[in-house]
Every structure is written in C-alpha cells, then in structure tokens.
Amino acid sequence: MTDIYRAIADPIRRKILRMVSQQECTQSDIVASFSISQPAIKKHLAILLEEQLLLERRVGKFCYYRLNTPVFQQAYLQLQSELGLVLDNKLAGLKHYLENLEEE
Amino acid sequence: MTDIYRAIADPIRRKILRMVSQQECTQSDIVASFSISQPAIKKHLAILLEEQLLLERRVGKFCYYRLNTPVFQQAYLQLQSELGLVLDNKLAGLKHYLENLEEE
DNA sequence: ATTTCATATAACCTTTTGGTTATATATAAG
DNA sequence: CTTATATATAACCAAAAGGTTATATGAAAT
Numbered sequence: 199m200t201d202i203y204r205a206i207a208d209p210i211r212r213k214i215l216r217m218v219s220q221q222e223c224t225q226s227d228i229v230a231s232f233s234i235s236q237p238a239i240k241k242h243l244a245i246l247l248e249e250q251l252l253l254e255r256r257v258g259k260f261c262y263y264r265l266n267t268p269v270f271q272q273a274y275l276q277l278q279s280e281l282g283l284v285l286d287n288k289l290a291g292l293k294h295y296l297e298n299l300e301e302e
Numbered sequence: 303m304t305d306i307y308r309a310i311a312d313p314i315r316r317k318i319l320r321m322v323s324q325q326e327c328t329q330s331d332i333v334a335s336f337s338i339s340q341p342a343i344k345k346h347l348a349i350l351l352e353e354q355l356l357l358e359r360r361v362g363k364f365c366y367y368r369l370n371t372p373v374f375q376q377a378y379l380q381l382q383s384e385l386g387l388v389l390d391n392k393l394a395g396l397k398h399y400l401e402n403l404e405e406e
Numbered sequence: 407a408t409t410t411c412a413t414a415t416a417a418c419c420t421t422t423t424g425g426t427t428a429t430a431t432a433t434a435a436g
Numbered sequence: 437c438t439t440a441t442a443t444a445t446a447a448c449c450a451a452a453a454g455g456t457t458a459t460a461t462g463a464a465a466t
Contacts, residue, residue: 203307203310203311203312203313203316204311206307206385207307207308207311207423208307208423208424209307210424212307212384212385215385215388216387216388216391219387219388219389219391219392219395220391220394220395221395224442224443225442225443226441226442226443229442234424234425234426235425235426235427236442236443236444237425237426237427237444237445237446238424238425238426240443240444240445241423241424241425242424245423256443258432258433258434258442259432259433259434259441259442259443260433260442260443261442261443265388265392267389267392270388270389271389274385274388274389277385278382280316281310281316281319281378281381283320283323284319284320284323284369284374284378285323285371285374285375285378287320287323287324288323288369288371290324291323291324291325311453312453312454314454328412328413329412329413330411330412330413333412338454338455338456339455339456339457340412340413340414341414341415341416341455341456341457342454342455342456344413344414344415345453345454345455346454349453362412362462362463362464363411363412363413363462363463363464364412364413364463365412365413
C-alpha cells in the first residue's frame with residue numbers, strides 16, 4: 199500500500215510526478231516529454247497509479263493525470279521521518295561520544 | 303552517481319542504513335537481524351557500497367560496516383529538494399488559482 | 407592440527423523492471 | 437464514411453532484483 203520508494207525509484211517517474219504536480223497532463227503530453235515509447239510511459243503511469251500517487255480522469259479520447267496530493271504528501275512525510283532517523287541516529291551517536299569523552 | 307533512490311528502494315536496505323547509523327556493525331550482526339540468508343544480506347550490502355552509502359573496515363575475520371554520513375546526507379538533501387519540488391509546484395498551482403479567482 | 411566461525415563466491419531460480427514493436431480500439435475530425 | 441489521433445494491450449526481450457543452496461576461503465580458537 200503506497201510504496202513511495204518503488205514509485206520514485208525511476209527518474210522518469212520522478213519527472214512525471216513533477217509534471218503532473220504543476221498541472222494536469224494528458225498521457226500524450228507526458229509521452230511527448232520523453233524519448234521513450236507510449237507503452238513504456240504507460241507502464242510508468244501504471245506503477246504510479248498502482249502506488250496511488252496519481253489520479254486519472256477520462257475525457258473523450260484523452261486521459262488526464264494529476265498528482266494525488268494527499269497521498270503523496272503523507273507518503274513523503276513518512277519517507278522523511280524514516281530516512282531522517284538515519285541522520286538523527288548519527289547525531290545521537292556523536293552526542294553520546296562527546297558526553298563520554300572524559301571517561302575513555 | 304550515488305543513486306540513493308536505488309539504495310533505499312528496499313526495506314531491508316533501509317533497515318541496514320538505520321542499524322549502521324546507530325553504530326558500526328559486523329556483517330554477522332546484520333545477518334542476525336534478518337531472517338534471510340547471509341548471501342542475500344551480502345548482496346544488499348554490495349548495493350549500498352556500490353552507491354557509496356556505506357563504508358567497510360576489515361578487522362581479522364570481521365567486516366565492519368558504517369554509514370558514509372557525508373554522502374548519505376548530501377544525497378538525502380538532494381532527494382528532499384527534488385521531491386520537495388513536487389509539493390512546491392502544487393502550492394504554486396494553488397496560489398495561482400487563488401490569485402486568479404475573480405478573473406474566471 | 408583441526409574445528410569453528412565470518413565472510414566470499416558460484417550457480418541457480420523467479421519475479422520485476424524497463425524497454426521494444428505491432429496491433430487493436432475508441433473517439434474526433436475531415 | 438474515412439482518416440487521424442489517443443490510448444490500450446499483447447508479445448517479446450534483456451537486465452536487474454531478490455532470493456536460495458552449496459561450497460570455498462581465511463582467521464581464530466581448541
């Protein structure tokens with residue numbers, strides 16, 4: 199359920215997220231922004247949809263994509279707190295080291 | 303170079319990053335923390351080393367791993383600015399929308 | 407010297423990823 | 437009605453990911 203790490207693993211998907219966050223885009227808008235085929239883009243969109251970071255809207259023959267902002271925001275916050283821990287741990291280790299300098 | 307997105311794509315690698323950020327660990331420490339085989343852990347370590355997020359130190363038969371803090375920190379900052387853009391764009395879109403409410 | 411323990415590596419397997427080309431379908435435009 | 441355009445899907449491919457078991461190597465302990 200919403201594996202943002204999977205979603206952002208590919209640079210093409212990260213660029214798609216940036217595009218659709220600026221404004222809704224049709225699939226062909228997106229295809230036109232890259233030098234890979236339409237089915238390849240479709241697969242990236244499928245992964246982003248699967249991870250619920252995108253919403254799609256069908257109008258006639260067009261398919262519009264936009265960011266699923268609440269889901270993205272929540273997943274991104276969670277990512278930050280998970281990865282932030284890594285640096286926090288490092289700081290805690292340094293703090294502990296400094297506090298015990300005289301004992302060693 | 304240093305594809306942090308690849309490095310963090312797997313939950314096992316994220317947990318390893320957290321472990322070694324608390325304190326240096328031997329490979330067997332790490333193996334003992336998971337329920338997968340030693341060669342499987344070795345492959346995750348290889349990916350983290352390849353992406354330069356880990357440093358290794360050999361002492362006798364032991365191999366110690368620690369976080370490559372500067373590289374991790376820099377890569378994480380870059381990730382944050384790249385993904386932060388997505389939300390910034392969204393806010394900019396909202397701002398633009400609000401500013402032009404009366405015109406539509 | 408032999409056993410034990412930590413690590414390394416090889417061979418193998420399955421699934422996922424990231425791409426392709428070709429083709430089908432559905433809507434819009436001429 | 438026919439053509440053009442947007443999207444969907446199928447079949448295929450190569451490489452990467454994520455795992456396994458079995459085995460080799462190298463250092464430490466008995």
